[in-house]
Amino acid sequence: MIILNNLSMKTTILLIFILGMNVKAMSQTVDIEKLKIEQLVEETFANAALNKLNTHEMRRGFHRDFAILIPQGNDLFRLSLNDWIEVVESYKNNPEKMKSGIRELDYIIDVLEITGNTAVVKTQFFRNKKLIITDYLSYIKYPEGWKAVAKISNEHIINPLQLTL
Numbered sequence: 001m002i003i004l005n006n007l008s009m010k011t012t013i014l015l016i017f018i019l020g021m022n023v024k025a026m027s028q029t030v031d032i033e034k035l036k037i038e039q040l041v042e043e044t045f046a047n048a049a050l051n052k053l054n055t056h057e058m059r060r061g062f063h064r065d066f067a068i069l070i071p072q073g074n075d076l077f078r079l080s081l082n083d084w085i086e087v088v089e090s091y092k093n094n095p096e097k098m099k100s101g102i103r104e105l106d107y108i109i110d111v112l113e114i115t116g117n118t119a120v121v122k123t124q125f126f127r128n129k130k131l132i133i134t135d136y137l138s139y140i141k142y143p144e145g146w147k148a149v150a151k152i153s154n155e156h157i158i159n160p161l162q163l164t165l
Contacts, residue, residue, distance in 0.1 A: 053092040063147040117141040132160040
């Protein structure tokens with residue numbers, strides 16, 4: 001049995017209280033960062049590259065050296081941010097494609113994990129309630145905020161956005 005004198009007990013209680021406050025503050029900071037990333041995903045990805053086709057917003061949420069990594073056989077094709085924006089602009093400027101609604105998708109953010117200044121986001125996209133794409137975005141927190149640096153995808157149906165790359 002450990003017997004603490006009155007001063008030691010007060011010090012122990014104070015330390016436990018301070019540690020508890022620090023853990024709570026750290027948890028709140030992570031929650032705030034998660035909200036920032038979730039908003040960024042919605043505004044600069046789900047409702048920019050898709051749905052609203054706002055390429056200006058895409059530039060806000062993605063690092064200038066961002067790339068979509070696409071396996072081709074044993075090789076890896078890198079679609080740069082500028083090339084991706086051109087694909088979106090081309091779609092947006094084609095009345096026939098716009099009428100098709102191919103890029104109008106429902107989505108959920110299924111996973112959002114933060115470790116220090118890095119994060120990963122898993123977003124699932126649906127057309128007519130059918131899962132068609134699962135995307136994984138990697139983020140890094142820079143002095144000016146979070147930026148997506150890479151994306152990989154799993155297409156649950158063949159060429160769901162009818163792209164020609």
